[in-house]
Amino acid sequence: MTAFDDLMAFQRDTQALAEVAGRLGWDQETVMPDGAAPQRAEEMAAMENILHARRIDPRIADWLEAIDTALLSPVAAAQIREIERARQRALKVPVTLSMAIARATSAAHRTWAAAKAADDFASFQPALEEIVSLRREEAAALANGGDLYDALLDDYEPGASGQDIQTMFDAMRPRLVKLRDAALGSDHQPEKVIGTYPAKKQMKLASKLARTFGYDLTHGRIDKALHPFSSGSGLDVRITTRTNPADPFNCFYSTIHEVGHACYEQNVDRAYLLTPIGRGASMGAHESQSRIYENQLGRSRAFTGWLFDRMEQRFGYAPASSADAFYGTVNRLEKGYVRTEADEVQYNLHVLLRFDLERRLIAGQLDVADLEEAWNTRFAADFGYEVDRASHGVLQDVHWAEGLFGYFPTYSLGNVYAGCLHDALRHDCPDLDVQLAQGNVTYATDWLRDKVQQHGALYAPEKLIELATGKPVSVEPLLAYLEAKFGEIYRL
Amino acid sequence: MTAFDDLMAFQRDTQALAEVAGRLGWDQETVMPDGAAPQRAEEMAAMENILHARRIDPRIADWLEAIDTALLSPVAAAQIREIERARQRALKVPVTLSMAIARATSAAHRTWAAAKAADDFASFQPALEEIVSLRREEAAALANGGDLYDALLDDYEPGASGQDIQTMFDAMRPRLVKLRDAALGSDHQPEKVIGTYPAKKQMKLASKLARTFGYDLTHGRIDKALHPFSSGSGLDVRITTRTNPADPFNCFYSTIHEVGHACYEQNVDRAYLLTPIGRGASMGAHESQSRIYENQLGRSRAFTGWLFDRMEQRFGYAPASSADAFYGTVNRLEKGYVRTEADEVQYNLHVLLRFDLERRLIAGQLDVADLEEAWNTRFAADFGYEVDRASHGVLQDVHWAEGLFGYFPTYSLGNVYAGCLHDALRHDCPDLDVQLAQGNVTYATDWLRDKVQQHGALYAPEKLIELATGKPVSVEPLLAYLEAKFGEIYRL
Incomplete structure (x- = not known):
């Protein structure tokens, strides 16, 4: 196995875990019992903890170091680009913050749905305040003094401002x-x-x-x-x-x-x-x-x-x-x-x-x-x-x-x-x-x-x-x- | 935070992840699209990889060492007992084997269901052979020369033979x-x-x-x-x-x-x-x-x-x-x-x-x-x-x-x-x-x-x-x- 193969094998598990985390979101919005929300927030946070740790796993840096990028195919180079992108983002954001965002947004889902059903923004306001505050904190960590909004936008549309x-x-x-x-x-x-x-x-x-x-x-x-x-x-x-x-x-x-x-x-x-x-x-x-x-x-x-x-x-x-x-x-x-x-x-x-x-x-x-x-x-x-x-x-x-x-x-x-x-x-x-x-x-x-x-x-x-x-x-x-x-x- | 608190905080995430893994099983048997089976096997194996690593995380040994067990309440002592039980089992079983079992059993589910629908044991036999072989290997790792079946039974009924x-x-x-x-x-x-x-x-x-x-x-x-x-x-x-x-x-x-x-x-x-x-x-x-x-x-x-x-x-x-x-x-x-x-x-x-x-x-x-x-x-x-x-x-x-x-x-x-x-x-x-x-x-x-x-x-x-x-x-x-x-x- 070359360093690239090792990296991709590691990454395969990471992607599989990301799929699992994504499916928790599907489950939450389709079949989850209402009362499960507090536990689900913990589950989401625990998955985020794992994913965050894997994105910055020190072995990735070692593998990247051992790979001769000049020899990579365009596909392999794109894989490396995406891994490095996720790693750089994760390195800037403390895992406690990532977990707090996962927990807060999971919990907020029901609050939003109930507020929407009641046409009552005030009941959603505290949850949204927490989320905005956490995301601003994350944006500041990512932006390195640059524009906060751009730092968030980049996660959905790489390169856009x-x-x-x-x-x-x-x-x-x-x-x-x-x-x-x-x-x-x-x-x-x-x-x-x-x-x-x-x-x-x-x-x-x-x-x-x-x-x-x-x-x-x-x-x-x-x-x-x-x-x-x-x-x-x-x-x-x-x-x-x-x-x-x-x-x-x-x-x-x-x-x-x-x-x-x-x-x-x-x-x-x-x-x-x-x-x-x-x-x-x-x-x-x-x-x-x-x-x-x-x-x-x-x-x-x-x-x-x-x-x-x-x-x-x-x-x-x-x-x-x-x-x-x-x-x-x-x-x-x-x-x-x-x-x-x-x-x-x-x-x-x-x-x-x-x-x-x-x-x-x-x-x-x-x-x-x-x-x-x-x-x-x-x-x-x-x-x-x-x-x-x-x-x-x-x-x-x-x-x-x-x-x-x-x-x-x-x-x-x-x-x-x-x-x-x-x-x-x-x-x-x-x-x-x-x-x-x-x-x-x-x-x-x-x-x-x-x-x-x-x-x-x-x-x-x-x-x-x-x-x-x-x-x-x-x-x-x-x-x-x-x-x-x-x-x-x-x-x- | 005491060592016990740290251990329990770590364990809280482990339990949340175990819940997530369990829910993948529910999903597989109720709502999963048929064609998702091969990917699901990878997801199950990746979760098992994570859970196995957490059960034997070296920090657990450090925390356990730092806890004065004589001072523990009966509830705290029971928590430690369960953590130690899972750790000792996981230490004996290589993670590659745990993952192989997760992958094989996830994949076998559809094979079994199809074989049952067709009343055709022969089509299930190879999958079952692999599972029996893997579980015997696991039992041998757990049994330390003792009875293989007892080693497996103990996972479902602690202390039984x-x-x-x-x-x-x-x-x-x-x-x-x-x-x-x-x-x-x-x-x-x-x-x-x-x-x-x-x-x-x-x-x-x-x-x-x-x-x-x-x-x-x-x-x-x-x-x-x-x-x-x-x-x-x-x-x-x-x-x-x-x-x-x-x-x-x-x-x-x-x-x-x-x-x-x-x-x-x-x-x-x-x-x-x-x-x-x-x-x-x-x-x-x-x-x-x-x-x-x-x-x-x-x-x-x-x-x-x-x-x-x-x-x-x-x-x-x-x-x-x-x-x-x-x-x-x-x-x-x-x-x-x-x-x-x-x-x-x-x-x-x-x-x-x-x-x-x-x-x-x-x-x-x-x-x-x-x-x-x-x-x-x-x-x-x-x-x-x-x-x-x-x-x-x-x-x-x-x-x-x-x-x-x-x-x-x-x-x-x-x-x-x-x-x-x-x-x-x-x-x-x-x-x-x-x-x-x-x-x-x-x-x-x-x-x-x-x-x-x-x-x-x-x-x-x-x-x-x-x-x-x-x-x-x-x-x-x-x-x-x-x-x-x-x-x-x-x-x-």
């Missing part, structure tokens, strides 16, 4: 606002969805949609949860979704979205199983897959035509007056509050609000005590109407309860990446719509597997997208796509 | 066989159960039964699995059961049985949460709880009278011609093959068969290749009829696939303990039947919590039973109870 994200939003915001206002002000408003949709039948069609988009249920499963998510890597990648009888799209498009994440993990080259690059390249890269599955494919005119027929068959009546009208229905802009239910145009405005607020929280410019008011004020300014309740406002997302500061902007980055990928995909497959109209997404999903998913974390995220598309990353394809699509639907 | 178990069975076997033959030959045969019982309604009544016996569902949950089991300690103790429309007792009494295990774990003094004594004292002690819940309470004339009414209400017809006849129906001896479906008389004969076979396997006197034939020959000799298929014979139990050699005899030991406890309980509560007839088991379960469950692993198992009953452990109460009960039912 708050300033990059700001620049991206600055380029997007005016055109999105203009498009939103034009659409909402148009005389040609799409129909609202007709009828109600029983939860059980929604779940059956969601399962059909999941399989249509290539989700492999022999290595996955679908459950219901408060918040849709995808969890796990390799041979065990699980998704959750939710149902609302009045809004079948919530279930269907949450499912397709999570399937995008799950397929990314399932389609990583099996040679990378339980290795550091055996997972998505970044959260932004991940969102590019979930959003292109959900939107550019799933909400396309061609695919919604197919879905219209399926819904009519399964629920016994048409969800709109015609398949053509249904395309507008699926893509209808609403004056809504909830990010996960937002259309493609307003979605990024929801993210921008969170990005600005969380950046101020981490910078110490905004107190958690003032967060609800700041949210509501900002929301009214951005959207033109008042938040009606906390579960539609500051409590709507689970992310902050999980300590995920720096995560939100990766959603918009993912949309931008998806715009670039969609451009290239359409170029390579001019008759994509013919296939989508038959409910056949395999050309698209094969293309994405080949160009993006199979590589895992072999490349840095921006490089991955550039290799896939042959062009530098730009907001332009996404904005052009949105303006064309919604311009047509709203006859702008 | 194969010879003790043999003596116990020698005392029981003739009287059980005589009782069995008399019952089966009696002219007064109880009625068979009437009707069929839809699975969903069975599960609803099973849940009611679980709550009746005190199972706390805010710290637990009930799922279906191939094999009923209880999993976890402390604040997250889960059970599984199964349904067969033709045999509602399989579901109801499996549930009550697993509730006995689960309540034991849930009722351990919360001060012991995530400590070495914060769990049942032994597998035998555990079975004493599950079996007394299931049999002495659940299959009593008084309680079956209450159950008769519940079944009539819920399923729309009486399960027997009268409540009195139903008592016989529930306790009817059948010429059956399956241990978990066996009546109280024949149950121990099933265990005895397994004990003798696994003792020979571990001693190297029986090859896995010859196991099916040995099982079938022995079964015909003990029961007087031939095994009709492997799923009714050598493949019926999951235990050997999980590497649990030395576990089976603790079932009979548990029955013996349950006999002792039941005697003492009846003495303390002469009108117990009045309560049971109303479906009220709280006096009994409170008594068991007080006398047994709350103590966790504070006492060695035999001492625990002696403290609870005020008498030495003996097979006599169990045999006297069985002879009286079945003598009455069969008018012997």
